[in-house]
Amino acid sequence: xxxxxxxxxxxxxxxxxxHTTTGxxxxxxxxxxxxxxxxxxxxxxxxxxxxxxxxxxxxxxxxDVFDIPFTSISSFVLLMSSLTMVLAVVSIAQGDLxxxxxxxxxxxxxxxxxxxxxAYEFTVFYREGxxxxxxxxxxxxxxxxxxxxxxxxxxxxxxxxxxxxxxxxRLGVGQAETVEIVGLYWHFVDIVWIVIFTVVYLIxx
Amino acid sequence: MAIVEQxxxxxxxxxxxxxxxxxxxxxxxxxxxxxxARGWRSWLFTVDHKRxxxxxxxxxxxxxxxxxxxxxxxxxxxAGPNGTVLTADQYNQVMTMHxxxxxxxxxxxxxxxxxxxxxxxxxxxxxVAFPRLxxxxxxxxxxxxLFLNLSWILGGAPDGGWFSYAPNTGVVFSPTHGMDFWAxxxxxxxxxxxxxxxxxxxxxxxxxxxxxxxxxxPIFTWMALVTQFLLLFAxxxxxxxxxxxxxDRRFGANFFDVSQxxxxxxxxxxxxxxGHPEVYLxxxxxxxxxxxxxxxxxxxxxxxYPFVVFSGVAIAFMGFGVWAHHMFASxxxxxxxxxxxxxxxxxxxxxxxKIINWVATMWGGRLKFDPAMLFAIALVLQFTLGGLxxxxxxxxxxxxxxxxxxxxxxxxxxxxxxGALFGFVAGWYFWWPKVFGYKLNRTLGLVHFWWMVxxxxxxxxxxxxxxLQGMPxxxxxxxxxxxxxxxxxxxxxxxxxxxxxxxxxFVNIFVSRKHKTHEVDPWDARSIExxxxxxxxxxxxDEIPVVHHLDEFWYRKYxxxxxxxxxxxxxxxxxxxxELAQAExxxxxxxxxxxxxxxxxxxxxxxxxxxxxxxxxxxxLAVLGGLVSLVxxxxxxxxPSVAPEDSHGPxxxxxEEAVSVG
Ligand code: HEM
Ligand SMILES: [Cu+2]
Numbered sequence: 093x094x095x096x097x098x099x100x101x102x103x104x105x106x107x108x109x110x111h112t113t114t115g116x117x118x119x120x121x122x123x124x125x126x127x128x129x130x131x132x133x134x135x136x137x138x139x140x141x142x143x144x145x146x147x148x149x150x151x152x153x154x155x156d157v158f159d160i161p162f163t164s165i166s167s168f169v170l171l172m173s174s175l176t177m178v179l180a181v182v183s184i185a186q187g188d189l190x191x192x193x194x195x196x197x198x199x200x201x202x203x204x205x206x207x208x209x210x211a212y213e214f215t216v217f218y219r220e221g222x223x224x225x226x227x228x229x230x231x232x233x234x235x236x237x238x239x240x241x242x243x244x245x246x247x248x249x250x251x252x253x254x255x256x257x258x259x260x261x262r263l264g265v266g267q268a269e270t271v272e273i274v275g276l277y278w279h280f281v282d283i284v285w286i287v288i289f290t291v292v293y294l295i296x297x
Numbered sequence: 298m299a300i301v302e303q304x305x306x307x308x309x310x311x312x313x314x315x316x317x318x319x320x321x322x323x324x325x326x327x328x329x330x331x332x333x334a335r336g337w338r339s340w341l342f343t344v345d346h347k348r349x350x351x352x353x354x355x356x357x358x359x360x361x362x363x364x365x366x367x368x369x370x371x372x373x374x375x376a377g378p379n380g381t382v383l384t385a386d387q388y389n390q391v392m393t394m395h396x397x398x399x400x401x402x403x404x405x406x407x408x409x410x411x412x413x414x415x416x417x418x419x420x421x422x423x424x425v426a427f428p429r430l431x432x433x434x435x436x437x438x439x440x441x442x443l444f445l446n447l448s449w450i451l452g453g454a455p456d457g458g459w460f461s462y463a464p465n466t467g468v469v470f471s472p473t474h475g476m477d478f479w480a481x482x483x484x485x486x487x488x489x490x491x492x493x494x495x496x497x498x499x500x501x502x503x504x505x506x507x508x509x510x511x512x513x514x515p516i517f518t519w520m521a522l523v524t525q526f527l528l529l530f531a532x533x534x535x536x537x538x539x540x541x542x543x544x545d546r547r548f549g550a551n552f553f554d555v556s557q558x559x560x561x562x563x564x565x566x567x568x569x570x571x572g573h574p575e576v577y578l579x580x581x582x583x584x585x586x587x588x589x590x591x592x593x594x595x596x597x598x599x600x601x602y603p604f605v606v607f608s609g610v611a612i613a614f615m616g617f618g619v620w621a622h623h624m625f626a627s628x629x630x631x632x633x634x635x636x637x638x639x640x641x642x643x644x645x646x647x648x649x650x651k652i653i654n655w656v657a658t659m660w661g662g663r664l665k666f667d668p669a670m671l672f673a674i675a676l677v678l679q680f681t682l683g684g685l686x687x688x689x690x691x692x693x694x695x696x697x698x699x700x701x702x703x704x705x706x707x708x709x710x711x712x713x714x715x716g717a718l719f720g721f722v723a724g725w726y727f728w729w730p731k732v733f734g735y736k737l738n739r740t741l742g743l744v745h746f747w748w749m750v751x752x753x754x755x756x757x758x759x760x761x762x763x764x765l766q767g768m769p770x771x772x773x774x775x776x777x778x779x780x781x782x783x784x785x786x787x788x789x790x791x792x793x794x795x796x797x798x799x800x801x802x803f804v805n806i807f808v809s810r811k812h813k814t815h816e817v818d819p820w821d822a823r824s825i826e827x828x829x830x831x832x833x834x835x836x837x838x839d840e841i842p843v844v845h846h847l848d849e850f851w852y853r854k855y856x857x858x859x860x861x862x863x864x865x866x867x868x869x870x871x872x873x874x875x876e877l878a879q880a881e882x883x884x885x886x887x888x889x890x891x892x893x894x895x896x897x898x899x900x901x902x903x904x905x906x907x908x909x910x911x912x913x914x915x916x917x918l919a920v921l922g923g924l925v926s927l928v929x930x931x932x933x934x935x936x937p938s939v940a941p942e943d944s945h946g947p948x949x950x951x952x953e954e955a956v957s958v959g
Contacts, residue, residue, distance in 0.1 A: 147558045228558055
């Protein structure tokens with residue numbers, strides 16, 4: 093492994109700047125592996141939901157509580173955030189820090205709108221009698237969508253961290269890949285939501 | 298250079314310890330990277346994969362005691378009819394903790410011990426891809442294990458078996474906090490394994506030495522790669538199951554409450570989708586070790602290397618498809634049972650391929666019976682037995698008879714103990730001189746070997762008979778006159794012999810450690826981890842070797858003469874010296890930089906058991922734990938990736954070179 097005399101080392105990425113065997117950077121490959129593992133996590137949760145979605149006991153069922161237009165809008169908001177994420181990646185790659193900051197903040201904002209929508213939805217459902225323990229359907233619904241919500245929240249934190257780093261001058265063209273990798277995570281969480289939205293809200297039990 | 302091996306004679310390339318002269322350059326006091334080259338703190342905050350590997354091994358040996366004492370209690374209780382050593386309730390706890398500790402805190406971590414230590418060396422890398430994450434994996438595993446054992450003193454250990462079948466593990470049947478501890482431990486150690494899997498997969502795919510294609514990768518590393526993929530995909534499913542169980546128990550959800558309409562098989566499916574690959578991810582590292590040890594001591598190359606590789610991959614793929622063979626007795630319906638039975642038969646094929654390869658490797662070789670070799674041979678024999686009794690489970694009707702008898706207990710101990718653990722011990726004898734610079738004493742090793750083999754076969758061999766005689770497992774005592782007395786007595790005696798064999802091992806370590814030789818290549822080995830000093834320097838290789846062959850190191854020592862006869866052209870030591878000279882000529886040390894130690898991995902991990910305790914007893918603690926981990930995350934992100942003086946070996950030439958992204 094011949095190393096160039098001077099190069100930058102991304103935080104903890106030991107191979108960065110070095111030649112890697114696959115040509116992908118370590119962090120990017122790591123993110124792909126992590127997302128592969130996340131597929132199984134959501135796979136388990138979605139299967140559980142599918143198994144239990146008809147089991148509403150005496151409580152309200154999906155058709156009693158779901159407000160499809162509302163959730164469609166918040167899903168659309170989340171989808172749009174993937175677009176703004178792409179724009180953020182493009183801006184940082186071009187070295188346009190100002191535009192990058194705008195788009196990163198927009199993405200985080202859209203994500204926050206989605207999470208708030210989810211929180212609002214949960215309270216409404218709760219008032220309509222769908223508690224966490226009401227039925228198998230309610231438990232699996234809250235766990236599945238809740239886990240997703242936590243993932244989005246985590247993503248928002250990463251986006252804000254990127255914003256903070258850019259303010260401190262620690263994010264430039266050289267670190268465009270970091271943004272790209274956060275973007276990968278963000279898109280993944282979006283795609284998972286599309287699956288969840290379809291399975292939970294659109295396909296009748 | 299933060300980490301300097303104390304034992305290593307300071308060669309021409311030893312890097313300076315760098316004790317913090319450059320600290321004043323750090324903008325954020327606490328976030329500067331610490332520099333502890335020596336003393337206990339250098340271990341606590343280390344990010345060196347070799348030290349982390351050693352710590353995994355030490356921690357696992359510690360947990361081996363915490364899992365072994367319960368095993369001996371079980372056997373003491375069952376030594377004769379109407380045992381009174383344990384009450385039924387205590388028996389449940391002891392049995393559950395034995396299984397859980399052995400699997401999650403002994404066998405898996407010993408696998409991690411070898412993988413962490415060896416993989417970067419075998420592929421010619423300086424460390425893993427993410428050294429700090431590696432430390433995080435270790436500490437998270439360790440704290441998770443300690444957290445589990447806290448349950449003994451905080452209201453009772455888990456009592457639902459290592460498989461924790463719900464609904465038996467719901468609050469109704471298991472009202473103590475034991476199962477809460479169990480579920481949270483699974484989640485915490487799951488984090489450790491998943492993070493480790495990501496890290497090691499990236500390391501193996503991305504950081505191989507020049508010329509090391511996948512088919513030139515040492516077989517142990519191959520098996521490690523397969524293992525990490527199994528972990529990556531199996532752990533999340535178990536995590537989901539553990540979360541659901543925990544929500545049931547603490548927050549009144551009812552995922553496993555059949556009276557609420559829950560599906561009684563949900564737990565079993567989720568658990569065994571994880572559980573079957575788990576079996577293979579415990580055994581594959583041991584397979585890898587055996588496949589390294591046998592060729593060296595048979596002085597022949599591994600027979601059919603590609604077959605050994607592909608059968609490992611095949612086992613992994615199929616391992617995900619056959620989980621339901623653990624559920625034949627649960628009423629799946631005839632079609633699924635037949636399908637899973639067939640699939641299970643097929644998985645015996647790649648396993649059989651491996652055994653054939655090992656036997657063929659030894660065939661016609663000039664065998665050297667050192668302890669490492671003997672343990673490896675014992676693995677092959679005992680694992681084959683375990684595999685054969687496993688095949689009888691694949692026959693669904695036979696399985697319904699054998700399920701939940703001691704036949705099963707015998708079977709899986711032949712696989713896990715006779716397979717995995719024997720392989721690990723073989724690996725310890727084999728790599729010990731590389732890791733610590735001294736060989737373990739051969740005579741004591743032989744005593745250890747025979748003691749362990751005899752104890753093992755006495756303990757578990759006759760359990761087959763007990764099982765066929767109908768003795769059920771998970772019973773805390775049995776009546777006189779069932780015809781089980783004799784074999785139970787034998788088995789208990791065997792267990793104590795087995796336990797003492799480990800004392801011989803510890804004595805051996807203690808006795809041998811004075812005779813340091815620092816031999817580079819004590820066994821005439823084949824793969825490149827033997828090409829560096831013993832113990833290796835913190836940066837692993839003074840010059841990263843360029844790889845032209847599988848068994849690169851061997852090809853540097855041997856060649857064919859004009860008549861096709863094998864001749865030795867160099868000793869291992871000469872090869873090493875040549876690399877050393879080359880490194881000096883290339884000024885290799887000037888291009889080298891190693892990450893320095895870090896506080897944050899251990900701080901982050903310390904928050905997790907606090908969160909766990911908080912979830913069980915008092916939310917305040919959970920908040921505190923969460924804060925600890927959060928602060929650690931901040932520190933982590935803000936911490937410069939390398940301390941300035943570490944950026945490029947000796948003194949940094951210029952500012953730009955020295956200060957990295959931070
Ligand atoms: C001194 C060595 C050992 C002895 C004497 C021993 C003994 C036993 C016995 C008697 C049982 C049956 C408990 C029951 O079903 O009632 C058992 C269960 C078990 N053992 Fe071991 N064992 C030993 C080592 C190991 C090792 C190295 C492993 C490694 C994975 C292991 C894994 C298990 C597991 C998974 C169970 C099942 C526990 C459960 O059903 O929850 N054992 N052991
Ligand atoms: Cu299985």
